[in-house]
Structures are given as C-alpha cells and as structure tokens.
Amino acid sequence: MTFFLVVRRNILDLRAEERRRFIGALDLAKNTVHPDYVIATRHYNELIDQERNTTNFQNISIYDFFVWTHYYSVSKTFLGPGQGSAGGIDFSHEGPAFLTWHRYHLMQLERDIQNLLQDPSFALPYWNFAIGGNECDICTDDLVGARSNFDQNLLSPNSVFSRWQVVCEFVEDYESLGTICNNTAGNSIRRNPAGNIARPMVQRLPEPEDVVLCLEVNLFDTPPFFSDSTESFRNTIEGYSEPSGQYNPTVRSLHNLAHLFLNGTGGQTHLSPNDPIFVLLHTFTDAVFDEWLRRHNVDINQYPLEDAPIGHNRQYNMVPFWPPVSNIEMFVLATDNLGYSYDVQWPSK
Ligand SMILES: O=C1C=c2cc(C(=O)O)[nH]c2=CC1=O
Numbered sequence: 001m002t003f004f005l006v007v008r009r010n011i012l013d014l015r016a017e018e019r020r021r022f023i024g025a026l027d028l029a030k031n032t033v034h035p036d037y038v039i040a041t042r043h044y045n046e047l048i049d050q051e052r053n054t055t056n057f058q059n060i061s062i063y064d065f066f067v068w069t070h071y072y073s074v075s076k077t078f079l080g081p082g083q084g085s086a087g088g089i090d091f092s093h094e095g096p097a098f099l100t101w102h103r104y105h106l107m108q109l110e111r112d113i114q115n116l117l118q119d120p121s122f123a124l125p126y127w128n129f130a131i132g133g134n135e136c137d138i139c140t141d142d143l144v145g146a147r148s149n150f151d152q153n154l155l156s157p158n159s160v161f162s163r164w165q166v167v168c169e170f171v172e173d174y175e176s177l178g179t180i181c182n183n184t185a186g187n188s189i190r191r192n193p194a195g196n197i198a199r200p201m202v203q204r205l206p207e208p209e210d211v212v213l214c215l216e217v218n219l220f221d222t223p224p225f226f227s228d229s230t231e232s233f234r235n236t237i238e239g240y241s242e243p244s245g246q247y248n249p250t251v252r253s254l255h256n257l258a259h260l261f262l263n264g265t266g267g268q269t270h271l272s273p274n275d276p277i278f279v280l281l282h283t284f285t286d287a288v289f290d291e292w293l294r295r296h297n298v299d300i301n302q303y304p305l306e307d308a309p310i311g312h313n314r315q316y317n318m319v320p321f322w323p324p325v326s327n328i329e330m331f332v333l334a335t336d337n338l339g340y341s342y343d344v345q346w347p348s349k
Pocket residue numbers: 093252256257259260266267268269270272
C-alpha cells in the first residue's frame with residue numbers, strides 16, 4: 001500500500017486549476033450521499049419505530065455529515081427517557097478537546113474527499129486568518145465566494161456556494177420537539193465579513209503578532225480546563241484570552257474572532273461548518289496547534305488526564321465520532337503520526 005503524506009497549503013498559493021479542483025471537490029461532497037454513515041434523527045430510545053416498522057436514520061451528504069457531526073457535539077445532551085436534555089455540555093469547545101476534536105473532524109472530511117475523488121493525495125488547504133484589517137482576502141468567487149451585490153449578507157451568485165443550503169438550522173425546534181437535526185435543507189449561507197456594527201471588536205481579523213504570542217504560551221491547558229482558563233495555549237488559540245495567554249472575559253481573539261468576524265452562518269456554533277470557510281479557518285487553527293506541539297516538544301502528560309469537562313479528558317472518546325477515537329490519539333505531531341503536514345511561513349516578532 002502506498003502511504004501518502006499530504007501537504008496542506010495556503011489556499012492563496014493554489015493555482016487557478018488547483019482552486020477549481022478544491023471548490024469542485026467541496027461541491028461534490030455537498031451533493032454526494034455519504035457512502036458509510038447515516039445520521040440518527042431521534043435519540044436512542046426512539047431510534048426504532050415499532051408501530052411503523054421503520055428506523056429513524058437518514059442518509060446525508062458527505063459535507064452535511066461534517067456539519068451534522070459538529071452540530072451534534074454542541075447540541076443539548078439527551079439524559080434518558082423522561083429526563084429531558086442538558087445544555088451547557090459542549091464536547092468540542094471550551095475545553096482541552098477543542099483542538100483534538102476539530103483535528104479529527106478535519107481528518108475525517110479530508111479522508112472522505114480522498115475516497116470520493118479516489119485521490120489519496122487530496123489535501124485540505126488553510127486560510128491564514130491572522131492578517132489584521134477588515135477584509136476577508138479569500139472571499140472571492142474563485143475561492144469561498146464574494147459578497148453579493150444584491151444583499152450584503154449573502155454570497156455572490158457567481159459562487160457555487162451561493163447555491164448551498166444549510167442544514168441543522170432549526171436548533172430551537174429540535175430542542176422543543178426532542179429530536180435531532182435531520183437532513184432538511186434550509187436557507188442560504190449568510191456572511192457579512194466585518195459587518196457587525198454593534199460589536200466593533202469583531203470587525204477586524206486577528207493580527208500576525210497574535211499568532212507569535214500564542215505560540216509562546218507554555219502550558220497546553222490549565223485548570224479549570226474551560227473557557228476561563230488563563231495562561232492556557234488551548235484557551236488562547238480558541239480565542240477566550242488575550243493572545244499572550246491572559247484570560248480576559250471581554251476578549252475574543254484568534255479562532256473565535258475569525259468566526260465572529262464572518263458575522264453570519266460561520267459565526268454561530270451550531271451552524272458554522274455550513275459555511276465552507278469553516279474548513280479553512282480550522283485547518284489554520286490546527287496548523288498553529290501542530291506548530292505549538294513541535295515547539296514545545298509534545299508529551300502526552302501535557303494533556304489533562306482528569307478534571308476537564310465531560311468528553312475532554314485525555315483518554316475520553318470524542319463525541320460523536322465512530323469508530324471511537326480518543327483525545328490523546330490526536331495529541332501528536334501530524335507529520336510523524338497522522339499523514340499530513342502544513343506548509344506555513346510563521347510570522348516572527
Ligand atoms: O462557530 C463558532 C462560533 C463562535 C462564536 C464564538 C464566540 O466566542 O462567541 N465562538 C465560536 C466558536 C465557533 O465554533
């Protein structure tokens with residue numbers, strides 16, 4: 001068997017043909033039923049409908065499965081028949097698993113697209129969002145879509161992504177009905193970069209200096225291993241701290257700031273992967289994570305063994321991936337262990 005080490009590159013460095021191929025691959029994934037997975041649209045006690053002799057599973061496209069998985073990880077957790085659901089449990093954010101969870105999420109999509117294209121060399125590119133200013137440099141029609149001239153919140157009709165319809169939009173309905181997001185296609189992607197007039201802080205992208213500073217934070221994570229951790233690399237790149245690592249409840253930086261800057265579908269956690277810019281924002285976040293692991297000599301003991309939120313401890317499996325995969329399996333250098341690497345010029349002081 002040939003082993004491919006794929007290289008994830010800056011999307012702005014792709015040639016015109018490479019850009020077309022990447023956008024085409026995402027669009028094919030959006031429109032191809034996942035060959036391996038179906039989604040559950042009810043909780044486990046209602047998965048089999050005895051009266052109708054049916055099951056509550058649905059087919060879903062490869063890309064929408066990627067969206068659904070993220071939705072599921074942040075949605076309320078079903079506690080059992082008659083016990084309702086618990087909010088405030090997030091398997092993929094606000095804890096040490098933020099980086100390991102999103103790393104595996106991207107690997108699954110990359111592998112699914114490699115299989116779809118029958119091309120093991122396919123690699124997801126990244127968006128270096130740490131460029132400062134108020135322009136989305138990849139929001140062009142040959143990449144993730146320019147702004148529409150007709151509605152500042154929508155994508156240009158010249159972009160294939162203007163025809164994408166989002167899934168998992170009706171979170172309040174699923175919660176009130178006690179169901180799970182299904183494959184129903186909803187509205188168009190909304191995006192208005194730098195357009196949140198009510199919140200000036202999220203009208204600018206992170207600065208290159210912010211990446212320099214966050215890579216200098218020494219500890220991977222610190223108690224209480226949550227969104228108020230201070231001097232935690234994970235909480236800093238996630239974006240709940242000053243880029244230097246100091247926790248500040250009023251700050252949104254790095255990854256969180258890039259999401260909020262998008263001001264639309266990509267800025268709402270239940271929905272954000274519906275906007276394909278999510279993929280590129282997260283590959284860059286993962287590149288920073290990999291660089292941190294390299295500079296700080298990765299050692300499994302840096303990852304908390306216990307006392308993190310549910311799903312975030314070192315040996316816990318990441319919800320809802322199947323077959324099970326634990327956080328620690330993703331706390332490794334990508335080049336040596338996971339079959340991909342990044343081609344990045346890191347900013348210096
Ligand atoms: O999609 C996301 C949207 C986010 C908004 C924040 C915030 O800090 O308010 N964080 C987010 C993470 C996401 O993944």
